[in-house]
Amino acid sequence: MNLIRRRLNDHEPESFAPGNNTREAAVAVILRDVLLRGNGHDTEMLFIKRSEKKGDPWSGHMAFPGGHRDPVDTDLKAAAIRETFEEIGLDLSHADYLGPLDQQRAMPRGRPLNMLIAPHVFELAGDPDFSANYEVDEVVWTSLKPMVTGECHDTETKLMAGKPTIFNGYRLERGHFVWGLTYRMVKSFFSMLDPAWEPPAEL
Numbered sequence: 001m002n003l004i005r006r007r008l009n010d011h012e013p014e015s016f017a018p019g020n021n022t023r024e025a026a027v028a029v030i031l032r033d034v035l036l037r038g039n040g041h042d043t044e045m046l047f048i049k050r051s052e053k054k055g056d057p058w059s060g061h062m063a064f065p066g067g068h069r070d071p072v073d074t075d076l077k078a079a080a081i082r083e084t085f086e087e088i089g090l091d092l093s094h095a096d097y098l099g100p101l102d103q104q105r106a107m108p109r110g111r112p113l114n115m116l117i118a119p120h121v122f123e124l125a126g127d128p129d130f131s132a133n134y135e136v137d138e139v140v141w142t143s144l145k146p147m148v149t150g151e152c153h154d155t156e157t158k159l160m161a162g163k164p165t166i167f168n169g170y171r172l173e174r175g176h177f178v179w180g181l182t183y184r185m186v187k188s189f190f191s192m193l194d195p196a197w198e199p200p201a202e203l
Contacts (some may be wrong), residue, residue: 001033001043001123008099009135015103022042023115025064026080028092028192029101029189032124032141042143045186048088049138049176062140062178064185065090076100076118088139091132096123104181119185129157139177142172148190150200168199 019022027032030046035101038136053059067075067083077100081092103117130139146152147170154171157164170180170186190197 001031004031004043004121005098010185011099011101011192012119013102015098015118015200016105018116019114023113024069024076025106025115026076026078026083026118026120027064027185028084028091028117029064029121029185030079030084030092030095030124031098031121031144032126042145044141045144045147047142047172047176047178047182048132048136049140051135051137053135058069060137061175061180061182062172063182065136066117077120080118080120087133087136089133090128092122093168094123097121100121101155101185101192104188106181117185118183119188123187136174140172140174140175140176146170147186148197154198 001036001070016022031045032044034042034044036042036143042062048065049060050056050059050063065084065087066080067087069079070082073079073082077097084090084092100120101121104117104119106115106117115158131138132139152170152172153168154177155166157166159165167179167183169177169183171177189198
């Protein structure tokens with residue numbers, strides 16, 4: 001975790017200047033250190049599985065908690081904190097804030113949207129309880145190591161405009177597949193840690 005702190009402290013995230021009609025959103029990239037059986041520590045990352053919802057371009061996807069910025073939010077970090085509390089009942093206002101990652105453009109199903117997403121990284125201690133709302137089916141902790149090394153890198157075929165398309169992603173312990181926008185954010189996180197890092201080649 002010390003490496004993550006140092007890298008984020010030095011990181012100058014890429015950001016986009018929003019236009020008049022640009023929608024802004026933010027997500028919380030939540031990390032924790034866990035003690036392994038025997039010796040050593042591991043770092044875990046939190047994902048949610050979004051509920052199935054007709055018309056939602058991210059229906060059923062693995063994602064980070066978060067959502068659109070509201071007028072009550074002073075900035076995108078505040079939006080990530082508020083949305084995380086609403087979605088999974090986790091209060092990040094007193095968590096250790098580590099910093100922002102590169103902002104991303106939303107491209108659901110390959111269609112660019114006038115929308116930017118700002119990931120913000122937080123560190124938690126312990127094993128908090130969650131209270132997921134109707135937007136979330138599951139909350140999942142997973143080890144960073146198999147993603148960094150490419151051990152859990154996988155592909156999955158999905159329909160894109162009616163055509164079967166192969167997507168790269170990470171296969172988590174319970175079979176969940178992290179792909180698309182969230183996969184891009186995870187890759188951005190790893191590139192921040194090590195500029196020489198490259199994602200695994202397609203399988």
